Amino acid sequence: SARVLAIANQKGGVGKTTTAVNLATALAACEKRVLLIDLDPQGNATTGLGVSAEGRARNSYHVLIGGTPLAEATVETAVPGMSVVPSDVNLAGADLELIDIPRREYRLALSIVAARQRFDYILIDCPPALGLLTLNALVAADAVLVPLQTEFYALEGLSHLIRTIERVKRHLNPKLEIQGIVLTMFDRRNNLCDMVARDVRAYMGEAVYETVIPRNVRVSEAPSHGKPVLLYDMHCAGSQAYIRLAREVLRRERAR
Amino acid sequence: SARVLAIANQKGGVGKTTTAVNLATALAACEKRVLLIDLDPQGNATTGLGVSAEGRARNSYHVLIGGTPLAEATVETAVPGMSVVPSDVNLAGADLELIDIPRREYRLALSIVAARQRFDYILIDCPPALGLLTLNALVAADAVLVPLQTEFYALEGLSHLIRTIERVKRHLNPKLEIQGIVLTMFDRRNNLCDMVARDVRAYMGEAVYETVIPRNVRVSEAPSHGKPVLLYDMHCAGSQAYIRLAREVLRRERAR
Ligand SMILES: Nc1ncnc2c1ncn2[C@@H]1O[C@H](COP(=O)(O)OP(=O)(O)OP(=O)(O)O)[C@@H](O)[C@H]1O
Ligand SMILES: Nc1ncnc2c1ncn2[C@@H]1O[C@H](COP(=O)(O)OP(=O)(O)OP(=O)(O)O)[C@@H](O)[C@H]1O
Ligand SMILES: [Mg+2]
Numbered sequence: 001s002a003r004v005l006a007i008a009n010q011k012g013g014v015g016k017t018t019t020a021v022n023l024a025t026a027l028a029a030c031e032k033r034v035l036l037i038d039l040d041p042q043g044n045a046t047t048g049l050g051v052s053a054e055g056r057a058r059n060s061y062h063v064l065i066g067g068t069p070l071a072e073a074t075v076e077t078a079v080p081g082m083s084v085v086p087s088d089v090n091l092a093g094a095d096l097e098l099i100d101i102p103r104r105e106y107r108l109a110l111s112i113v114a115a116r117q118r119f120d121y122i123l124i125d126c127p128p129a130l131g132l133l134t135l136n137a138l139v140a141a142d143a144v145l146v147p148l149q150t151e152f153y154a155l156e157g158l159s160h161l162i163r164t165i166e167r168v169k170r171h172l173n174p175k176l177e178i179q180g181i182v183l184t185m186f187d188r189r190n191n192l193c194d195m196v197a198r199d200v201r202a203y204m205g206e207a208v209y210e211t212v213i214p215r216n217v218r219v220s221e222a223p224s225h226g227k228p229v230l231l232y233d234m235h236c237a238g239s240q241a242y243i244r245l246a247r248e249v250l251r252r253e254r255a256r
Numbered sequence: 257s258a259r260v261l262a263i264a265n266q267k268g269g270v271g272k273t274t275t276a277v278n279l280a281t282a283l284a285a286c287e288k289r290v291l292l293i294d295l296d297p298q299g300n301a302t303t304g305l306g307v308s309a310e311g312r313a314r315n316s317y318h319v320l321i322g323g324t325p326l327a328e329a330t331v332e333t334a335v336p337g338m339s340v341v342p343s344d345v346n347l348a349g350a351d352l353e354l355i356d357i358p359r360r361e362y363r364l365a366l367s368i369v370a371a372r373q374r375f376d377y378i379l380i381d382c383p384p385a386l387g388l389l390t391l392n393a394l395v396a397a398d399a400v401l402v403p404l405q406t407e408f409y410a411l412e413g414l415s416h417l418i419r420t421i422e423r424v425k426r427h428l429n430p431k432l433e434i435q436g437i438v439l440t441m442f443d444r445r446n447n448l449c450d451m452v453a454r455d456v457r458a459y460m461g462e463a464v465y466e467t468v469i470p471r472n473v474r475v476s477e478a479p480s481h482g483k484p485v486l487l488y489d490m491h492c493a494g495s496q497a498y499i500r501l502a503r504e505v506l507r508r509e510r511a512r
């Protein structure tokens with residue numbers, strides 16, 4: 001049965017989508033069958049994987065709100081072995097549309113039951129908030145992977161995110177754990193990055209991956225071509241880092 | 257009476273808080289009486305202005321949800337002529353707490369009526385979502401200032417944001433207009449930045465400010481000292497850009 005990873009952090013612009021798209025691709029490159037669920041109304045992961053307008057006709061909004069079977073909203077990507085459930089701007093209304101529905105936090109968890117048999121890994125890209133969409137991801141997930149930009153403001157929200165994960169574990173999803181924290185957009189020449197990295201490792205210890213994702217312009221160019229950076233430029237520093245991250249995630253999974 | 261500017265963009269990490277804090281400071285440096293309202297549960301603007309724990313005891317959550325008068329939640333900052341209404345992590349629950357309250361989109365607009373007489377400018381820092389908090393800011397505002405990171409994913413959400421502003425103008429706040437779009441974290445050596453900047457100017461024309469905010473490490477260091485970059489390092493490229501932006505905003509306001 002698949003391992004389900006929520007890629008979450010309420011701080012905006014820390015590299016959630018970039019990590020979801022490129023880690024999923026790197027896991028597929030390691031011969032894992034991977035599903036990426038885009039739960040962000042912005043739909044950046046959907047665009048970053050080059051999904052066409054027709055491919056988005058059925059999406060995570062229909063699954064979460066309309067009860068469409070997940071398999072009907074799943075489309076293939078240009079990456080062999082990897083599928084995606086696209087998102088839709090209407091997802092932004094999910095908090096209000098599900099307000100009177102009992103057990104609204106469990107809708108995603110229930111919708112992925114069948115998919116757990118078809119895939120080895122299911123990654124969920126979350127929006128920059130701790131609202132009902134991210135809550136659905138945390139309830140459906142086995143573990144959370146937290147991208148953390150090496151910037152001061154990004155550090156500020158980490159303890160609140162950790163407390164939220166613990167609350168979800170206590171009340172809604174007892175199996176939930178932290179898979180790890182990945183430092184993103186790291187710039188060796190910038191002292192602030194070193195300072196934040198040292199602080200996070202002191203605070204979170206082993207939870208922080210050894211792999212650090214460097215700031216690398218090829219990573220930010222790839223989405224404009226509708227491709228993960230591993231397909232856009234396999235040999236750049238960004239691709240190599242995401243391949244290392246996939247190996248480290250797999251090592252942690254084996255050691256569980 | 258004050259001009260109220262919402263600093264909004266649902267894309268995360270594009271420089272909303274950095275622009276709110278530093279534009280507010282630059283306007284205060286131009287002898288304007290300025291109030292910054294932090295409407296983001298992350299509280300980055302509150303931290304970036306060095307507000308102490310006691311200073312946050314009464315905050316925008318109490319104003320929006322509890323009906324506390326705004327003046328009671330307003331505190332001075334280290335910047336002469338500038339005050340702030342801090343935020344609180346409980347704001348994250350505003351969408352659900354206000355669900356049954358009639359005219360919940362107008363709560364901020366009603367709470368700032370008195371403050372409009374005491375200040376020349378009121379800036380509102382918004383969270384990375386188009387939920388009830390940002391909606392309250394758009395209903396209370398006279399105009400929207402949109403920070404836009406010169407990255408591909410940031411470009412993707414712009415048309416959705418513009419459509420949302422038009423909908424708010426049609427149904428909730430007929431005076432709402434776009435004050436302007438400011439390009440942030442611009443790196444001259446990166447072709448992608450040029451490409452995005454050209455696309456935005458072609459799409460939005462005059463709405464895009466001439467002033468472009470460069471990527472500048474001093475800007476991201478300043479919040480760890482609890483200071484706007486204008487107080488942290490007045491002469492760096494980031495400070496100079498925000499001073500130019502304040503002048504351009506004031507020119508547009510005079511020309512209205
Ligand atoms: N390693 C990297 N090097 C260079 N640019 C990067 C890197 N990682 C991400 N970016 C760029 O930084 C921006 C923010 O990343 P991304 O959109 O993945 O963050 P996010 O956390 O998903 O944002 P949101 O909170 O809006 O969902 C994007 O424009 C992306 O292309
Ligand atoms: N001109 C700049 N040069 C360098 N770093 C910058 C610049 N502007 C912003 N930053 C940094 O980029 C990160 C994102 O900026 P900021 O937090 O202001 O964005 P935001 O849109 O408010 O994010 P959120 O969506 O989470 O509210 C911060 O760590 C900030 O310090
Ligand atoms: Mg994202």
Ligand SMILES: [Mg+2]
Pocket residue numbers: 272273274296300382383
């Ligand atoms: Mg912010």
